[in-house]
Amino acid sequence: MEVTNLAVHFSQTLHALNGERHRSWIGLSLGSILLFLWMMWFFMGRITHLAYSESVEVTLEAQPVWRMKEGRVTPYRQYQLDAVISKEHIEDVHEGQPAIITLSGATTLPLKPIKSYVTQVDSTQGTVSATFEVDTLLGNSIDIGFAVEVDSQSPASYLFHLTQ
Structure with a gap:
């Protein structure tokens, strides 16, 4: 059994x-x-390193540009942005580099950051210029942030440079 x-x-x-x-x-x-x-x-x-502006000045460019948005013709206003970048990062900024503009302070502003490109760099003054378009008229109470993409590398190379 x-x-x-x-x-x-x-x-x-x-x-x-x-x-x-x-x-x-x-x-x-x-x-x-x-x-x-x-x-x-x-x-x-990719890990992107950004250089943030210390101060920003925005001026309205020309008459609005009319574009189709959601089936309606909407005026887009072009703005010229001049920002001061720190001396340590200004050498890494060149014309044509991607820039990120953030607007905050009003409910009618776009929620996503606005993608732009650097149009002019003055390394002696430490200033960077860019243009951007929005469908709202910007007022004085709006906070504007500006950052330039100065470097982009893989996590492996980032870790390698940290250990050096």
Whole structure:
């Protein structure tokens, strides 16, 4: 009687081991995929370094430009922005570099940052110029932030430079 009881326990053990083997392959596959995706991000992802303005001056350019927005013709106003960038970052700023403009202080302003490009750099004065368009007239109570993309590198190179 004990021999048949051992055979039942042995077959249940084999069945349990086969189930574990199947689960371990699923876990190993998921872990490999996650490791591969993380390594892709680590070596190919980008970390952007921004130089923020110390002060900003905005002037209204010309008459509005009329564009279609949501099926309606809307006036867009062009603004000239002059910003002061710190001396340590001004050498890294060149014409044509991406710039980010943020507007805050009124409910009618765009919620997303406005993408722009640097149009002029004066390294002796430490000033950077850019133009941007919005469909609202900017008032005096609006806070304007300006940042220039000065560097972009992968997380791997960023970590390598940190350890040097």
